[in-house]
Amino acid sequence: MAEYEKESSPTSRSHARFEVKAAGWDDKPIVKGTTETIRAWIVNQPWWTPPLDGPTLDFGCGTGCLTMALRDDLGESVTGVDTSRAMLEQFDRKAEGRGVTTVAVELTGPGQLGEGADDSFALAYSSLTLHHIRDCERTVSALAGYLRPGSGRLVLFDLEATEDAHKFHPADFELGNQLEHHGIRESDLRAWCESSGMLEDLSVDRIGFSKGEGEDGAFGTGREFTLLAATCVRKAEGAEQREARRSSIAGDLSDGCLACNRREAEYECVPCGCHAFCRGCAMKVATGGRCKRCKNMFVDLKRLR
Structure with missing residues (x-):
């Protein structure tokens, strides 16, 4: 079931693109390919010991491809967050009866996902979302605040900012319109996690993937790209620290x-x-x-x- 909040960000050209393409999003080869690449990476991590004990947060969930690929191993409840209502409607259709709640909101801080959501998630992940966000530092800090203190894990996947990263998207994509970053630098990703003051045990891996020839109008199709995969854990926090x-x-x-x-x-x-x-x-x-x-x-x- 979707929950639409008034705080949702105004429609941008990037947002409008996702609204238009939502119905056919799951059929795109790059979506299928990256979903499987990320799923395979997750299930081979030493910390992945399903079934998950606690709720999951899928930030920038889109149509929920990654969550549906992992759903049988996740906990009883999943919250999907995105600013595109059309994408969330597709997710709702696929996930009906599967313990999934979707929320249309621009996540910037605590108290936006309903009563009891803060400090509650056992796992939060985001796939190819950060390069569409202007203030990634604030976003990572907000995500950290929703994790369970002492054990909640944050996993972030995004295109690495290499020399050819700008070729991943169509040639007419502009910074500030369809996207905010031509990929993410590892140094920035580390800085965002560390500046939250709530995360520890940070590690970053690289995952290679490719985009098919001529797909989605990108002029870099047929090339190899790199995903950064960052994972960290919410620090333990006593009652006094949490209250402060x-x-x-x-x-x-x-x-x-x-x-x-x-x-x-x-x-x-x-x-x-x-x-x-x-x-x-x-x-x-x-x-x-x-x-x-x-x-x-x-x-x-x-x-x-």
């Missing part, structure tokens, strides 16, 4: 609204937490669910409790 971290995000709910100082603060932009407002004032200073001052996403403070 949540307090730093949510602030004190007894504080008044920054704008009117008359009503209780109900909304705060995350992860910076620099502005907290009551409902009425939050609507005045927000555009598309984001704070006009810092451009970060607003979350409902009461959902963080």
Whole structure:
């Protein structure tokens, strides 16, 4: 079942492309090939000991190809997150009755996946999603916050930023429109994981794959490309540490609204937490669910409790 949140990002040219191509997405050879390549890598890792004990988060899930390839070995519940509703509708059809919930939202911080979701996931993974995201550091930090402290594992797969990586996409793809990065550098991937302050035991592998001749209009088809595969674990966290971290995000709910100082603060932009407002004032200073001052996403403070 899909849950569509008002915080979903506005449609960009990249987003629109996925909306149009959703129905035939699973038939693309590159989708089938990368899904099988990533599935094979995962099931051969020493930490992969199915069945998984706990819920799974598929970030940038699209039509759910990777989750469906792994579904029999995952836990009882899977949450798929994406900004394309058309993609999620395809996922919903395939996963009906399989313990999958999909959420259409631009994930930027805690409290966006429903009650009890923070600090709960045994596994979170993302496949070829980060190169479509502008602020990857914030995204990785947000994902880390949804993992189970002490054991939750994050696995990130994306195109490596090599000399020919820009040839993976069609020649008319532009940075800032259809994608944000021509691949990801290992140094950046490591920095994003480390800067979250919540992840440890980081390792990065490389996986070779190819894109078929003439496929999807890419002018680099027929070439070999490389996927980076990063995996790390959420650090253990005591009750006092967890409370301190949540307090730093949510602030004190007894504080008044920054704008009117008359009503209780109900909304705060995350992860910076620099502005907290009551409902009425939050609507005045927000555009598309984001704070006009810092451009970060607003979350409902009461959902963080």
